Structure formats: structure tokens, C-alpha cells
Amino acid sequence: MNSEILMKLVRYSKFNQEYSTGNTFGKELDELLSDIAEIDFSIQSAIHHPVKKNEKTVDKNKTSIEVEEDSEIPMITEEWAKCDSIHDFSAMIQGCTKCGMLSKGRKNIVFGSGNPNAGIVVVGEAPGADEDEQGLPFVGRAGRLLTDILAAINLSRDEVYICNILKCRPPENRNPLPDEISNCEPYLARQLELIKPKLILALGTFAAQTLLNTKEPLGKLRGRFHLYKNIKLMVTYHPAALLRNPNWKRPTWEDVKMFREEYDNIHGITNERS
Numbered sequence: 001m002n003s004e005i006l007m008k009l010v011r012y013s014k015f016n017q018e019y020s021t022g023n024t025f026g027k028e029l030d031e032l033l034s035d036i037a038e039i040d041f042s043i044q045s046a047i048h049h050p051v052k053k054n055e056k057t058v059d060k061n062k063t064s065i066e067v068e069e070d071s072e073i074p075m076i077t078e079e080w081a082k083c084d085s086i087h088d089f090s091a092m093i094q095g096c097t098k099c100g101m102l103s104k105g106r107k108n109i110v111f112g113s114g115n116p117n118a119g120i121v122v123v124g125e126a127p128g129a130d131e132d133e134q135g136l137p138f139v140g141r142a143g144r145l146l147t148d149i150l151a152a153i154n155l156s157r158d159e160v161y162i163c164n165i166l167k168c169r170p171p172e173n174r175n176p177l178p179d180e181i182s183n184c185e186p187y188l189a190r191q192l193e194l195i196k197p198k199l200i201l202a203l204g205t206f207a208a209q210t211l212l213n214t215k216e217p218l219g220k221l222r223g224r225f226h227l228y229k230n231i232k233l234m235v236t237y238h239p240a241a242l243l244r245n246p247n248w249k250r251p252t253w254e255d256v257k258m259f260r261e262e263y264d265n266i267h268g269i270t271n272e273r274s
């Protein structure tokens with residue numbers, strides 16, 4: 001019920017200037033709010049009396065709604081952001097409709113797979129047709145190549161966690177749009193916070209540029225380690241790109257060898273300490 005209310009608040013915030021208790025949406029909202037004991041009254045107050053600039057009327061400590069000092073629109077802290085289990089988190093976003101076109105066209109949200117306590121997270125771009133069908137990342141041709149690449153550095157898919165920047169398939173496998181990336185990236189950020197990997201392997205331009213917040217081309221980013229929130233991150237080619245251009249297999253091999261060496265170094269330090 002809470003998420004239903006939060007969705008309505010989001011919708012409401014878009015036209016709060018026109019709100020009156022006489023319209024249909026207002027009545028719906030009133031009924032929902034009156035049902036919910038745990039919602040602080042100050043939320044209802046904020047809805048019926050939209051906040052004016054530089055006016056604070058909501059106690060941030062008592063509600064999940066925060067009001068920016070210079071904003072007329074309530075900012076909503078979404079429930080999933082507080083979730084502390086990957087499994088529950090996945091369940092919570094199954095109905096996500098932030099990207100209208102993607103949510104209408106998908107068969108499944110592809111949240112991620114593998115070990116939720118892994119030391120390594122592999123991040124790709126977006127699900128393709130096979131992934132959308134099965135609800136799992138990297139299960140098509142490119143996925144099989146990823147399995148081989150991991151095996152070449154003595155890693156199985158079960159030892160790592162695999163996910164994408166986007167959780168829904170773009171139509172015709174087109175590139176993700178900037179709005180879609182910014183809609184979905186917070187989910188990935190929270191996944192990484194929960195998994196706490198030691199190393200991240202970013203596959204392809206979109207994963208690399210999104211995680212590193214840069215426009216640098218992949219060719220300049222690969223071959224060395226970067227930092228994502230203090231986690232070491234290596235960039236290399238996406239397996240789908242390797243299928244199109246086998247000449248990139250050698251530089252990819254060099255990247256993943258370096259990645260494996262770093263993983264071993266980290267484990268060496270860990271083993272000495274334990």
C-alpha cells in the first residue's frame with residue numbers, strides 16, 4: 001500500500017498546482033491516505049497545502065518525504081533505497097515503470113544473477129532478447145562468451161555477480177537513452193552498496209561511462225584500474241562487441257589477466273591478515 005501511495009504522490013507532485021478536493025485524483029488520494037496509519041499527518045498537510053518557496057512545513061525526521069528549501073515539489077525517498085537484501089530489493093522493483101517505453105516492452109526485469117556476496121561484480125549494458133525472455137543477464141551468445149572469458153581467468157559465473165546498467169531491454173537492442181540510464185543507475189548503485197565487491201569489471205562503453213561518470217571513449221579507459229566509490233574498476237570490451245570484432249579479443253585478454261592478478265593480490269593480502 002505504501003508504494004501505491006508513493007506513486008500517487010509522484011503523480012500528484014506533477015500537477016499539485018491544480019489540485020482540489022473536488023477532482024477524482026484528489027479523492028483517490030484522500031481515501032488512500034486516510035487508510036494509512038503509519039503515514040505522518042504532516043504528509044497529508046504537505047499535500048493539501050503545497051510548500052511555498054523558502055517555507056518548511058514538513059518535519060524531515062518524522063516522514064519519508066523531504067522538502068527542498070527552494071522547491072515546491074516534495075522529494076520522495078523510495079522504499080527500495082532502504083532495502084538491505086538483494087533478494088528483497090529485486091522483488092521490490094519488479095513493477096518499475098520509470099522508463100515508460102521499456103517497461104511496456106519488457107517481458108522481465110533482469111535484475112542480476114550470481115553470488116550476492118561476491119568479491120567481483122561484472123556490469124554490462126542492458127538485457128537483450130534472450131535475457132529479457134529468461135529474466136537473467138548474459139544468457140545469449142554474448143553471455144556464453146562472457147562465461148568463457150571468466151573461465152579463462154579461473155572464475156565461474158557462480159563466483160561473481162553479473163548485472164547491467166539497465167534492467168529492462170531497449171527495443172530492437174538500441175543503445176540506452178540518457179534518461180533511461182539516469183532512471184536505472186540508482187538501482188545499480190544500491191546493488192553495489194549491498195554486494196560490496198572488491199573489484200568491478202565494466203563491460204563496454206555504457207557501463208564504463210556510467211560507472212565512471214565520464215565521456216571518455218572505451219579505448220582510453222581500458223587497460224588500467226579506476227575507482228568507483230573506492231572500489232577498483234577495470235574496463236574492457238563488451239562480449240557482444242567481441243563477437244562483431246574478434247580483433248578486440250587480445251586486448252580483452254590483457255585486461256582480464258590484469259583483473260585476475262589484482263583479484264589474487266587482494267586475496268593474498270586478505271589471506272595474510274586472516
Ligand code: SF4
Binds near residue numbers: 100103109183184
Ligand atoms: S530500465 Fe530500470 S528504471 Fe527503467 S523501467 Fe526498467 S527497471 Fe525501471
